[in-house]
Amino acid sequence: MDFELTEEQVMFRDMARKFAEQEILPTLIQNEREEKFDTRLIKKMGKAGLLAPHLPQEYGGLGLDYITAAVIWEQLCYASIAVTQAATSGPIQPGTNLLDAGSEEQKKKWLPGVCSGDTIFSGAVVEPNAGSDSTRIETMAVRDGNNWVLNGNKIFISNGYEADLILVVAQTDKSKGAKGLASFLVEKDTPGYSATMQLGRISWRGGSEGALRFNDCVIPLENQVSEAGRGLRDALRGIDTARLLLSIGAVGMCQCCLDACIKYGKERVQFGKPLGGHQLVQGTIAEMATKIEAARLLTYRVADLKTRGIRHIKEMSYAKYFATEAALWITAEAVKLHGSFGTFDEYPVGHHYQDAITLTILGGTSNIHQLTIGQQLLEMPAFTG
Amino acid sequence: MNIIVCVKQVLDPDIPPAKFKVDSASKQVVPPEGIPPVINPYDAQAVELALRLKEKQGGKITVLTVGSDGADKAVKYAISMGADDGFVLSDEVFEGSDSFSMAYILSKAVEKIGEYDLVLCGRQAADWDEGLVGSIIAESLGTSLVTLAEDAEVVDEGLKVKRVTLDGYQAFIVPTPAVVTVSNEVGQARLPSGLGIISAARRQIPVWKAADTGIDPSLVGSAAARRKLFALSVPARERKCEIIEGETPAEAATKLAERLREAGAI
Numbered sequence: 001m002d003f004e005l006t007e008e009q010v011m012f013r014d015m016a017r018k019f020a021e022q023e024i025l026p027t028l029i030q031n032e033r034e035e036k037f038d039t040r041l042i043k044k045m046g047k048a049g050l051l052a053p054h055l056p057q058e059y060g061g062l063g064l065d066y067i068t069a070a071v072i073w074e075q076l077c078y079a080s081i082a083v084t085q086a087a088t089s090g091p092i093q094p095g096t097n098l099l100d101a102g103s104e105e106q107k108k109k110w111l112p113g114v115c116s117g118d119t120i121f122s123g124a125v126v127e128p129n130a131g132s133d134s135t136r137i138e139t140m141a142v143r144d145g146n147n148w149v150l151n152g153n154k155i156f157i158s159n160g161y162e163a164d165l166i167l168v169v170a171q172t173d174k175s176k177g178a179k180g181l182a183s184f185l186v187e188k189d190t191p192g193y194s195a196t197m198q199l200g201r202i203s204w205r206g207g208s209e210g211a212l213r214f215n216d217c218v219i220p221l222e223n224q225v226s227e228a229g230r231g232l233r234d235a236l237r238g239i240d241t242a243r244l245l246l247s248i249g250a251v252g253m254c255q256c257c258l259d260a261c262i263k264y265g266k267e268r269v270q271f272g273k274p275l276g277g278h279q280l281v282q283g284t285i286a287e288m289a290t291k292i293e294a295a296r297l298l299t300y301r302v303a304d305l306k307t308r309g310i311r312h313i314k315e316m317s318y319a320k321y322f323a324t325e326a327a328l329w330i331t332a333e334a335v336k337l338h339g340s341f342g343t344f345d346e347y348p349v350g351h352h353y354q355d356a357i358t359l360t361i362l363g364g365t366s367n368i369h370q371l372t373i374g375q376q377l378l379e380m381p382a383f384t385g
Numbered sequence: 386m387n388i389i390v391c392v393k394q395v396l397d398p399d400i401p402p403a404k405f406k407v408d409s410a411s412k413q414v415v416p417p418e419g420i421p422p423v424i425n426p427y428d429a430q431a432v433e434l435a436l437r438l439k440e441k442q443g444g445k446i447t448v449l450t451v452g453s454d455g456a457d458k459a460v461k462y463a464i465s466m467g468a469d470d471g472f473v474l475s476d477e478v479f480e481g482s483d484s485f486s487m488a489y490i491l492s493k494a495v496e497k498i499g500e501y502d503l504v505l506c507g508r509q510a511a512d513w514d515e516g517l518v519g520s521i522i523a524e525s526l527g528t529s530l531v532t533l534a535e536d537a538e539v540v541d542e543g544l545k546v547k548r549v550t551l552d553g554y555q556a557f558i559v560p561t562p563a564v565v566t567v568s569n570e571v572g573q574a575r576l577p578s579g580l581g582i583i584s585a586a587r588r589q590i591p592v593w594k595a596a597d598t599g600i601d602p603s604l605v606g607s608a609a610a611r612r613k614l615f616a617l618s619v620p621a622r623e624r625k626c627e628i629i630e631g632e633t634p635a636e637a638a639t640k641l642a643e644r645l646r647e648a649g650a651i
Contacts, residue, residue, distance in 0.1 A: 007458075008586035011465060015577045022576070049579020062579045 009071045012053075012064075016075035019048055024079040028206060029345050032354075035199055037086045037208035039120060039162050045087050046117025050076070052091035054241065055099060059107055060115030061091070066241075066303035070248040074296075077245075077252030082207035082355050084249060085242075085362075089158035090114050090121030092245055094167035097123060097183070097238035101226045106185065110165060122163035124154040124212055125235050132368050133383075134169070134232050135178045139214060141170035146221050148184055150192070150214040160210025161197040164188050168214070169235050172228045181231035185223040192217030203358040206351070240316060243363040244306065247299040247319040250327035250359050253352040254292045257334035260348050261285060264338055275337070284337060288330045295323035314376040321369035324359040331356040386444035386539060388435045389498060390468065390505045391491050391522070392428035394452055394459045395512040397421070405619065412617040414512070424459045427507025429574035431567040432463045434537060435505050436575065442539050444502075445469045449494050451479060451487055457590040464585035465577030476595040481607025488521030490605055493598040495526060502561040503544065508533055508568045516566070523564035531557050535570035 005013065023044055031038060045051040053069040055061025064072075076084040095114050098107060113119030130136040139152025150170055154160070166186045173180035186193055198209045226234040262285065265276030275281050298319040305312035334349040335342035342349050360366045375382035396405075397420055404417040416422070435446045448463040448471035450456050460471035474490055482490065495504055504526070509516030516532075523530035529543075535554060536547040543560040549568045577585070595602055603609060629644060631637030645651045 006586070007461075008582060011461070011577065011582045011586050012579070015465070015579075015582060018576055022573075047578075048576060049581075053579065057580075062583065064583075 005071065006068075009068050012068055013071050013075055015048075016050060016072045017078065019045075019050060020076050020079035020084075024076070024083050028080055028083065028351070031083075032205040032345060032351055035201065035205045037083065037159075037162075037206060039159070039208075041083065041087050042090075042120060043117035046115060051088060051117055052095060052115040055091055055095055055111065055115055059099070059111035060113075061111075065307040066244060067300055067307065070244060070299055070303045073245050074248045074252040074255070077249035078256045080206050080351065080355070081246075081249040081253050081359065082204040085204075085245060086158060086207040088245065089123070089242070090119075090163075093158070093238040093242045094121050094123035095238070096241040097167060097234055098185075098225060100237045101183070101230065101234035103225075105222075106225065110185070114165075119164045120159050120162050122157050122159050122166045122210075123235065123238055124157045124160065124166050124168045125232075125239075126156050127152065127154055132365060134181075134235075137169060137171050137181060137232075139168065139170040140174075141168075141172050141182060141184060143172075144218070147218045148221065148224065150184065150186065150217040150219065152214050154212040154214075155209075156198065157195075157210050157212055159208050160212050161195045162208060163195065163210070166193075166212065167225060167235075168212075169226075169231045170214075176228070178232050179229045181226075182224060182228045183226040183231040183234060184219055185225060186214070186217060186219055190217055190219060203354050203356075205354065239363060240306070243316050243320045244299065244303060246359055246363045247295070247302070247316075247323040250323035250356075251292060251296045251299060253355065254288065254295070254323075254327050254330040257331050257349050257352050258285070258288045258292060261288065261334050261337050281337065284333050288333060291326040291330060295319070295326050298322055314373055317364075317369035317372040317376075320363060321366050321373065324356075325366055327352075327356045327359050386438060386442040386503065387501045388438060388444060388446045388503045388505060389495055389501050390428070390431050390435050390446060390448050390463060391518065392432065392448055392450050392459045392463055392507070393425045393510050394422040394450070394456060395425045395510055397423045398426065398511045407617050407619055409616070409618050412614050414617075421458070422455070424462045425507050425510045425512075426574070427509060427511065427567065427569060428459075429462070429466070429507075430569060430571045431505040431507045432466050432468060433574040434534070434565075434567050434571050435503075436467045438503070438537060438539065439467075447471060447498060447501075449474065449491055451475070451482075451490050457592075460590045461585040461588065462577065464588065465581035466575055467578070467581055471590055473590050473592045474594075474598070475592050476600075478595050478600075478602040478606045481610060482605050483610040483612060484515055484517035485521055485611055486605040486609055488518045488525055490595075490598075490600060491518065492522050492525035493600050494593060495522070497593070497598045502563075503537075504528070504562070504564045506564070506566045508566045519564055519566035526562070526564065529559040529561075529563045530565070531559055531563065532566045533568040534565045535568055537565060 052061035053064045053072050057063040091114050114121045141148045141150050169183045171180050172182050192215045194213045195210045198211050266274055268275045302312050302315040302319045331353040335353045338349055371382040400420055406415040408415050446468040448460045448468045450459045451474045456473045506519035531546040533549045534546045535549045538545050542558050544563055546557045548555040549570050629641045631640050
């Protein structure tokens with residue numbers, strides 16, 4: 001086992017950090033205050049080659065392994081997980097899904113634009129009545145001659161409002177449950193499709209979420225990606241990549257908090273010595289660093305399995321569950337260590353603290369991942385009787 | 386247009402001051418643990434200007450650096466930005482070379498490459514800030530020279546260079562081949578691209594030793610240095626706090642101004 005990053009990974013790490021410093025941080029505070037995501041960042045990331053490190057070069061990605069992708073994502077999330085997730089969600093979730101399940105024609109038509117940032121791509125699974133339980137999806141797709149007709153609603157869709165292209169999971173036969181779910185590509189100008197921005201979040205304010213509506217939205221047959229029975233399973237392949245981003249994103253935000261705490265702990269003097277000289281603070285710093293290192297290694301481990309195509313359901317849940325719950329604790333401790341200063345958004349710990357709670361929800365809640373781990377270890381169903 | 390860019394690795398200028406240490410006995414900077422050197426920022430800007438010229442004119446960009454273990458990283462960084470090729474000049478006899486010797490080493494490499502229209506260097510290295518090597522390369526090669534360039538473009542007569550001055554710029558038209566040193570006014574150097582990193586990281590950078598370029602060993606290294614460093618130390622800085630008081634804010638401000646004048650601060 002070699003735990004050292006390769007020269008290429010070091011170069012990507014350094015480049016991604018500089019990109020985040022130059023392109024994300026300068027506008028982050030203002031955009032968070034205005035609850036705004038600047039979609040121009042997507043094109044900038046596409047130009048830099050940071051948008052789709054994991055997708056093959058033949059479709060416009062970099063064709064890198066998932067550990068290198070994770071190295072890149074950690075550095076971007078050091079600045080902001082919400083902004084990084086908003087910018088990369090297209091190539092990561094629906095992009096991976098389309099790569100795995102799409103026809104060659106669909107991949108050649110759409111993925112290059114997704115990788116360059118010219119096409120904003122959203123994956124639409126979640127609905128008002130279908131969150132963790134995707135089998136309750138109510139959006140219907142009904143065959144009508146050479147077309148499919150979509151009706152229904154989706155919510156909490158990353159870049160849903162801005163999307164040029166949406167990969168929608170919809171039900172083709174209510175009586176079949178998950179076995180009736182299929183997926184379809186919908187272009188934004190399709191009659192019957194509309195989207196609104198979802199505002200008022202207390203977290204993830206640098207990102208973007210939208211609500212989608214399909215009202216007799218007619219799409220051609222060739223826009224079907226996954227056939228009935230594979231819609232959810234194929235979508236989960238993309239969600240799996242999103243979980244990797246969220247796990248390593250948690251590591252990135254926590255590393256930022258730790259670095260800020262170490263700096264502050266050396267500079268801030270209270271009771272006659274630097275904060276860092278107090279044993280309780282040293283204990284907190286040690287706990288933070290240990291959790292971060294553990295989360296990073298869990299994530300690298302699953303990234304390696306994913307790269308090699310080895311089944312990794314349990315390992316992904318270990319990483320996602322541990323890293324995001326650790327982030328909740330670490331970011332809160334980081335704010336506390338900074339005292340009242342930490343509650344202002346000029347300090348990096350504040351916005352990471354705001355975003356941490358969302359990490360434990362997106363890509364499967366912590367409870368879902370606990371159930372997944374338990375189910376795998378006990379070999380007993382956890383989600384159904 | 387064939388462009389050669391000379392780059393150097395320096396201590397990362399962004400390291401915290403507390404990490405900067407020198408060994409006064411050996412008169413050398415102590416490399417901070419865990420913080421690798423980086424390409425000199427001015428040299429990265431020279432690569433940036435080279436890339437802009439190439440985007441307009443086409444051609445090839447070759448990068449040269451002098452150094453030992455790890456020096457190839459500076460070349461690879463330039464390649465990840467978009468340069469085409471590069472070489473490391475490394476030999477034990479180069480140890481302790483001063484600016485004159487460095488310029489000689491680089492000039493010999495430029496001559497070995499042969500076909501070139503332009504040699505670009507950063508205006509100075511961010512470690513010692515001497516700004517000598519570019520000018521001496523021009524002298525060695527016998528080419529025209531413009532220092533402190535903020536922009537350059539190819540014209541019929543050769544190269545038109547905007548040179549930074551205190552209150553504006555000078556415009557020179559020089560025949561090629563030419564040597565130009567690039568100032569920070571050229572603007573921010575682009576970041577490496579993803580595909581550029583893949584191309585650079587997977588490449589083996591050739592190493593040229595002294596004999597490969599016909600370098601006379603008696604003209605390089607510490608024995609050939611034309612100047613000696615007598616002492617190297619970090620200046621001690623003392624800080625003390627003095628509270629200036631007054632009956633009114635205006636009186637306190639007046640006393641503060643007087644005190645600052647006494648101290649020679651204003």
